[in-house]
Amino acid sequence: MIANSMTKVLSGIEMGNMISDAIPGSVLDSNETDVWIGKDDLLRVSRYLRDEKQTDFSFLTSITAIDYIEYFELVYHLLSMRRNSSLIIKSRCYGRDEELSMPSLVEVWKGADYQEREVWDLMGIRFVDHPNLKRILLWEGFDGHPLRKDYLGQDEVTEDYRE
Amino acid sequence: MSEIRTEPVTINLGPQHPSTHGVFRLRVTFDGEVVVDAEPVLGYLHRGSEKLAEGRTYVQCVTLTDRMDYLASMSNNLAYVSAIEKLAHIEVPERAQYIRVISVELQRIASHLMATGFLLNDLGALATPLMYCFRERERILDLFEMLCGARITLSYMRPGGVFQDAPEDFWPALDTFLRDMPGYIDELEGLITGNEIVLTRTRDVGILTDEMAINSSITGPMLRATGVEWDLRRANPYEIYESLDFDVPIGAIGDTFDRYLVRVQEMRESLRIIKQCVQRIPNGSVRTETPYFIRPPLGDVYSAIESPKGELGFYVVSDGGISPYRWHVRAPSFINLTVLRDMLIGWKMSDLIVIFGSIDIVLGEVDR
Numbered sequence: 001m002i003a004n005s006m007t008k009v010l011s012g013i014e015m016g017n018m019i020s021d022a023i024p025g026s027v028l029d030s031n032e033t034d035v036w037i038g039k040d041d042l043l044r045v046s047r048y049l050r051d052e053k054q055t056d057f058s059f060l061t062s063i064t065a066i067d068y069i070e071y072f073e074l075v076y077h078l079l080s081m082r083r084n085s086s087l088i089i090k091s092r093c094y095g096r097d098e099e100l101s102m103p104s105l106v107e108v109w110k111g112a113d114y115q116e117r118e119v120w121d122l123m124g125i126r127f128v129d130h131p132n133l134k135r136i137l138l139w140e141g142f143d144g145h146p147l148r149k150d151y152l153g154q155d156e157v158t159e160d161y162r163e
Numbered sequence: 164m165s166e167i168r169t170e171p172v173t174i175n176l177g178p179q180h181p182s183t184h185g186v187f188r189l190r191v192t193f194d195g196e197v198v199v200d201a202e203p204v205l206g207y208l209h210r211g212s213e214k215l216a217e218g219r220t221y222v223q224c225v226t227l228t229d230r231m232d233y234l235a236s237m238s239n240n241l242a243y244v245s246a247i248e249k250l251a252h253i254e255v256p257e258r259a260q261y262i263r264v265i266s267v268e269l270q271r272i273a274s275h276l277m278a279t280g281f282l283l284n285d286l287g288a289l290a291t292p293l294m295y296c297f298r299e300r301e302r303i304l305d306l307f308e309m310l311c312g313a314r315i316t317l318s319y320m321r322p323g324g325v326f327q328d329a330p331e332d333f334w335p336a337l338d339t340f341l342r343d344m345p346g347y348i349d350e351l352e353g354l355i356t357g358n359e360i361v362l363t364r365t366r367d368v369g370i371l372t373d374e375m376a377i378n379s380s381i382t383g384p385m386l387r388a389t390g391v392e393w394d395l396r397r398a399n400p401y402e403i404y405e406s407l408d409f410d411v412p413i414g415a416i417g418d419t420f421d422r423y424l425v426r427v428q429e430m431r432e433s434l435r436i437i438k439q440c441v442q443r444i445p446n447g448s449v450r451t452e453t454p455y456f457i458r459p460p461l462g463d464v465y466s467a468i469e470s471p472k473g474e475l476g477f478y479v480v481s482d483g484g485i486s487p488y489r490w491h492v493r494a495p496s497f498i499n500l501t502v503l504r505d506m507l508i509g510w511k512m513s514d515l516i517v518i519f520g521s522i523d524i525v526l527g528e529v530d531r
Contacts, residue, residue, distance in 0.1 A: 007399035062493040111380025114501050137206040
């Protein structure tokens, strides 16, 4: 029976301390709502947050990416249904070229599968070790990644959308 | 029989196919009649809503949300405006909250009617049961027309309330609807729930376990059918849901029939919610005055509601300007498709259509 109460938004500072105790050096920054995780430690931190009894984040609500010009920021919304608590972790990815990459979290949460493909498709961030990293909304061969701030649009539609 | 080996055959289901509920393509590999692999191909309805929003003001973006899940525009409106209200700290008058809850619950009934009708359509009961569902949905659309003049793309809600108060003749019409609807649901259930053909085709077909559903970020009736009692209206109440009395129906094993049952029971619960709202609705204004250009402070927000399809969330980043810096939709239809492949493998061709139909996706929302 789920309680008739609000989802508890966990304090980023407290959770940041807890994560850095378990995996030293992984937390780059934290504030009241968010925790910033270094991209190399993201996979280990995710696995820890999912398996640790105290956190129990078995559910990945959403993944999205934002283009802040100097860097891309990935936002992961985590949820624990048993404890009714949520946490936002963020991770930054510097650069602008096609070689941008982040670790894929599909092996931790399968729900990341389509969402990471969407981020790759529209934002152009490659997810290392993703089982099937292909464009999902646009067609293979589409030039560019439309949600980037420097995307200018295409003058004419390419002919290879039929594959 | 097992000695007969066949070559795997790959066929395309869609994009133009009556049971794909829009333009959706499924590349399926069959061994004989059994599905061995399935790959969804999406994006035929991709309009780039997230990019379009970056060039519109916060209020203009409401119209973009209508065109995502076009069977549940009210829910989309609510999810979006509540995100903006959270970001810009806008208060909503109590009467507006009641009207909002009444309209999203009506929308939930309409959407579940469509899901049920099309499931029957996919089962081979061509058009007739669907028309029963359409008949009742039509009355809900009439009610929406009274509220805002539109039937599908409603754009009824605004940050800070709703665009206008319900007209006087809305309330008697709603009462008549509330009186008739339980009978309609009984009639529908009488035709379907105990129906032997429906049971044979849907019981134990396309089972989704709770563990897999949670790991794959599945939400909505699909998650609840697996026995997980998770409904944002209860778990993280928004608007006035905290004060309302309703149950969260759950399924037993997570098969196609459970998904149907959860939806039918949710329709009854929605009627209960609407009745309570009609009794308690206070007088007062329905909209807080907001500036023509809303300029939320710097920052980001994620806000989600329980839409008929699942958790519909909006992630909005503001740079202090008049339009969002980033506008992301957590679309339940899209994410619920993650498990489609795993659910289909091992089933026969005819079950494929039924399992797919029971997920209840809307391509406008999948592709955005």
